[in-house]
Amino acid sequence: MPPRHVMPPQPAGVDLPAIREAAATIAGFVHRTPLLGSAAFSELAGTDVYLKLENLQKTGSFKVRGAFNRLARLEPAARGQGVICASAGNHAQGVAMAGARLGIPVTVVMPETAPTTKVVATRGYGAEVVLYGQGYDQAYEKAMEIATARGLTFIHAFDDPLVVAGQGTVGLEILEDLPDVETVVVPVGGGGLIAGIAIAVKEQRPDVRVVGVQAAGAPALVRSFRQGRLETIERARTLADGLAVKTPRELTFRLICRYVDDMVTVSEEEIARAILLLLERAKLVAEGAGAAALAALLHHKVERPGRRTAVVVSGGNIDVNLLARIIERGLLEDGRLIRIKTLVPDRPGALQALLKVIADEGGNILSVYHDRLRHEVALGEAEVELIVETRDAEHMLRIRGALQGGGYTLLGTES
Numbered sequence: 001m002p003p004r005h006v007m008p009p010q011p012a013g014v015d016l017p018a019i020r021e022a023a024a025t026i027a028g029f030v031h032r033t034p035l036l037g038s039a040a041f042s043e044l045a046g047t048d049v050y051l052k053l054e055n056l057q058k059t060g061s062f063k064v065r066g067a068f069n070r071l072a073r074l075e076p077a078a079r080g081q082g083v084i085c086a087s088a089g090n091h092a093q094g095v096a097m098a099g100a101r102l103g104i105p106v107t108v109v110m111p112e113t114a115p116t117t118k119v120v121a122t123r124g125y126g127a128e129v130v131l132y133g134q135g136y137d138q139a140y141e142k143a144m145e146i147a148t149a150r151g152l153t154f155i156h157a158f159d160d161p162l163v164v165a166g167q168g169t170v171g172l173e174i175l176e177d178l179p180d181v182e183t184v185v186v187p188v189g190g191g192g193l194i195a196g197i198a199i200a201v202k203e204q205r206p207d208v209r210v211v212g213v214q215a216a217g218a219p220a221l222v223r224s225f226r227q228g229r230l231e232t233i234e235r236a237r238t239l240a241d242g243l244a245v246k247t248p249r250e251l252t253f254r255l256i257c258r259y260v261d262d263m264v265t266v267s268e269e270e271i272a273r274a275i276l277l278l279l280e281r282a283k284l285v286a287e288g289a290g291a292a293a294l295a296a297l298l299h300h301k302v303e304r305p306g307r308r309t310a311v312v313v314s315g316g317n318i319d320v321n322l323l324a325r326i327i328e329r330g331l332l333e334d335g336r337l338i339r340i341k342t343l344v345p346d347r348p349g350a351l352q353a354l355l356k357v358i359a360d361e362g363g364n365i366l367s368v369y370h371d372r373l374r375h376e377v378a379l380g381e382a383e384v385e386l387i388v389e390t391r392d393a394e395h396m397l398r399i400r401g402a403l404q405g406g407g408y409t410l411l412g413t414e415s
Helices: 016-026 039-045 063-072 076-081 090-102 116-124 136-150 161-177 192-202 220-227 250-259 268-282 288-298 320-333 350-360 393-405
Strands: 035-038 048-053 083-086 106-110 128-131 183-187 209-215 262-266 308-313 337-345 364-371 381-389 410-414
Touching (some): 016 161, 016 192, 035 039, 039 048, 039 268, 039 288, 048 161, 048 288, 063 161, 090 106, 090 116, 106 116, 106 136, 116 128, 128 136, 161 192, 161 250, 183 288, 192 209, 209 220, 220 262, 262 288, 268 288, 288 308, 320 337, 337 350, 337 393, 350 364, 350 381, 393 410
Parallel strands (some): 106 128, 209 262
Antiparallel strands (some): 035 048, 337 381, 364 381
């Protein structure tokens, strides 16, 4: 954490009055999202947990707040010429939707790796989409090149006072709905969301702790925060694509140093686990970035959370294929799916006998792979690999025991 005696000066144009003005500007266009208490997560975290559900926001993310505030302030000439932005997806959708509402042409440069759902949604709002590069930073460079060539106004995802002020309206709503909140936990990519929230909260309640969360695979602002100077990372790889920023910016960094109490990281497995828990326990769909703050709280990365903690679920735009993989992996870790590999005699009825052992124990067989041709398998035998659905870890162990008791050697199991 940077020493307070070297605290950078407050950037111009980003303060509590600007956030309140932004709230008036975007009122009627964005949703006032709910702040819901969760008994299940409160028990797991050891603090009363309240989820700020920006995954239920228009476009499925908080980004539309800052985008609309920024586009609404454009001069008439700039509106007519059009705007451009670079985004992994959520900022793109926010700018595209705001542009459609305000009648402003929008061009968006998205990484080639952007989730298909976000690309399709952005085009659906009427924006021209250019796919370029393997991450945000390459998409940003391409967008700046196009902006210069076409005379378009560039709308930055976080390095803009009006965008930060728009995101800060989330903080105003948290304090209005939970005046006695003690800690606010916020996911961090480029830092626009936490910068705005921290100003809105700290200027009214300096005693409230504000904690930022980054993916361990993209920790640029965590490193910058701890070193007290901007740090660029060579690689930003995480399933939380909204947090994959390699190059932080001065504006948000200075605000984070001034207002944020702590910054922590979470692993990919912790993020994936939080996504699954939100789906199962709260019936909420969250993307990786949206689940990161909850992941930090549930894995006790947040020190001294106090009695009441608000957790920002920043977005819900997750690729369904990724979600399916997260669900399957989570079921394996919980012992509700098991992969079994064993050998059976290569004769009629042998496979049926194996399956009967599992069926008698109440296991639900999802798939069977039978192979007698591998060189490693002796003549007269066949290798069988099964995926079995179980009720819980105890049920899984009972099925394993039944197989071993029936004379089957388990060559490999995964759960």
